[in-house]
Amino acid sequence: MAKIFYVTENTPDYAQCHFFKTEKEALEYGISQLPQFDMFGEPANDEEADGEEWYTGASLTFKKGILFSQEQGSVYVQAMDEDAAREYVVEDAGEYGAAMFFDGFKKGMYGYLGNGVDGRGFKWDWDGDDINENINIGGMGPVVLPMDGGVGSGDVPAGKGDAEEEYKKERMKHLKSFESFINKFNENAEVSLNEDRERQLVEFRDFLAELNDNKLAIEKSIGGLNDRKAEILSKQIMDLFNTLYKLYK
Secondary structure, X not given: OEEEEEEEEEOOOOEEEEXXXXXXXXXXXHHHHOOOXXXXXXXXXXXXXXXXXXXXXXXXXXXXXXXXXXXXXXXXXXXXXXXXXXXXXXXXXXXXXXXXXXXXXXXXXXXXXXXXXXXXXXXXXXXXXXXXXXXXXXXXXXXXXXXXXXXXXXXXXXOOOOHHHHHHHHHHHHHHHHHHHHHHHHHOOOOOHHHHHHHHHHHHHHHHHXXXXXXXXXXXXXXXXXXXXXXXXXXXXXXXXXXXXXXXX
C-alpha cells in the first residue's frame, strides 16, 4: 500500500488534480494557488474575487491504481485497480463524466479534465464515449510551443527541407529547452536542494542568458498560444519560481 497527497481544483469548466509524495508539498502547492488553502479543510475559493475555482486537499492510500474523475460537477479521487476503473467509467461516470487512470505515483503527476485532457503519468482517459490509451505512459510529454508554423503539441508536422523550415526548427529549440528546463527544475525541487544549490543556480543563470538572447522569438510564440496552452505554461513557470524560492531562501 502507498500513501499520497493531492490537491484538486474544481470549476464549472474544468477540473484538475496535482499529486504529491508528502503533505508538505501538497500544502505548499495549495497555498500557492489560494493563500487561505487548508489541506484537509472544506473546499475553499477566493470569495473576495468571486472565484469559481474550488480547492480541496486530501490524502489517499492505494494499492494498484488511482482514478481521478469529474462527474456531474463533482470531483473524485479514488483508489481502484485498472479493471475496476475501466468498468467504473463506463457504468458510473458515463457519457457526462470524464476521468483519468494512473497506475501508480510518479513525481510531478497531475491530471486535467476539461476541453480535452492533459496530464503527466496517466495511463488512459475516459472522455464520455471512449477509453483513450495514453501512448506515452509517463504522461503527455513536454508541451511543445508552436512557433510561426512550427509543430506544437498535437499538431501534425509539415514537410521538411527548405531554409525557412530549418530556421524555424532552430528557433523552436529554445522553446523546447525552456519547457525541458522548467520540468527538470521542478522535478528536482525536493532532492537535496542544499547539495545541488550552487550548480542549479549556475544552470539557471546560464539559461536566463540564453532566454534573453532569444527573447523576441519566445515572446512572439507565447503570444500565439491558445488559452489552454498558455495556462499550462503559466502554471509551469509558477512552479519554477516556487522552486527558485526554495533555493534562495
